[in-house]
Amino acid sequence: MIHTPICEKIGIQYPIFQGGMAHIADGVLAAAVSNAGGLGIITAMSGSSDHLREQIAIAKANTDKPFGVNVMLMSPNADEVADILAEERVAVVTTGAGDPSKYMEKWQQAGVLVIPVVASVSMAKLVERSGACAVIAEGGESGGHVGETTTMALVPQVCDAVSVPVIAAGGIADGRGVAAAFMLGAQGVQLGTRFLLAKECSVHQNYKDKILKATDISTIVTGKRLGHPVRSLKTAFSRNYAKAEYSNISDDDLENLAVGALRLAVKDGDDKKGCFLAGQIAGMLHKEQTAAEIIQEVFAETETILNGAKQWVK
Numbered sequence: 001m002i003h004t005p006i007c008e009k010i011g012i013q014y015p016i017f018q019g020g021m022a023h024i025a026d027g028v029l030a031a032a033v034s035n036a037g038g039l040g041i042i043t044a045m046s047g048s049s050d051h052l053r054e055q056i057a058i059a060k061a062n063t064d065k066p067f068g069v070n071v072m073l074m075s076p077n078a079d080e081v082a083d084i085l086a087e088e089r090v091a092v093v094t095t096g097a098g099d100p101s102k103y104m105e106k107w108q109q110a111g112v113l114v115i116p117v118v119a120s121v122s123m124a125k126l127v128e129r130s131g132a133c134a135v136i137a138e139g140g141e142s143g144g145h146v147g148e149t150t151t152m153a154l155v156p157q158v159c160d161a162v163s164v165p166v167i168a169a170g171g172i173a174d175g176r177g178v179a180a181a182f183m184l185g186a187q188g189v190q191l192g193t194r195f196l197l198a199k200e201c202s203v204h205q206n207y208k209d210k211i212l213k214a215t216d217i218s219t220i221v222t223g224k225r226l227g228h229p230v231r232s233l234k235t236a237f238s239r240n241y242a243k244a245e246y247s248n249i250s251d252d253d254l255e256n257l258a259v260g261a262l263r264l265a266v267k268d269g270d271d272k273k274g275c276f277l278a279g280q281i282a283g284m285l286h287k288e289q290t291a292a293e294i295i296q297e298v299f300a301e302t303e304t305i306l307n308g309a310k311q312w313v314k
Helices: 004-008 027-035 049-062 078-088 101-109 121-130 152-163 173-184 193-197 205-213 235-244 253-257 261-268 280-284 289-306
Strands: 016-018 041-042 068-073 092-096 115-120 135-138 166-169 188-191 218-221 229-231
Touching: 016 027, 016 041, 016 289, 027 041, 027 049, 027 068, 027 115, 027 188, 041 049, 041 115, 049 068, 049 078, 049 121, 068 078, 078 092, 078 101, 101 121, 101 229, 115 121, 115 229, 121 135, 135 152, 152 166, 152 173, 173 188, 173 289, 188 193, 193 289, 218 235
Parallel strands: 016 188, 041 068, 068 092, 092 115, 115 135, 135 166, 166 188
Antiparallel strands: 218 229
């Protein structure tokens, strides 16, 4: 079985995190991933503080294994969420879209491990100085909010720049991606899009069907004009948004075009108005499985590839 130091640090069986996907990653999915030996992660971006506490309670009721919560630091309620996570003493907090330094002492005093998502070497260095116990280096192949640098280029540079463990994310869906991440210096991986097809994932069936029908060119990046690019599937919404982005529409009106679009995709499966976030590896996915089946399959593939490498490289 594949085991790395990050497993010991967190108390998980396999070095795999489930992405904290907004409006998607709930307590049921997080518990299923954690029970399967990975690190399940709840999103703090799906509603009120009461809703977050409810999802944490659901996860605690369904697993005795470690799980985490993802916080988008640009959120207006980030301060309140930070307090909740300290009070609930969740095992791990992952952060995105900002610098978590102001919350580090609070979380560390509560015994919470902080693992920020970074899209650059400079941010990786900054959060390491602030006390992060590891970093998630996420390339632009991922779904949702993305950076400019690809996973292949970002991960080894982050590994060279910091002394804490690095988790690779973006464009990873199977054992080949995991093996590649290890070769780049990562101690583990984070998967988002593949877990959309977990049977425990509550997204609308239309969302899952779109992932199952995706090809290698089925995603698009929008939002660069506003400074926060997002990768999603090509749909009526994303194509119209892309056209608007290069029109004379004001930035405020452009921002408003996307309000509620992700929720329409997740909850209603709305083909016309919904924004279906997904990574570039969507075209590799062809079946729904339980979270346990996903993790077991991924690491069985990884072991086969690593053990058989001499077949291809002599």
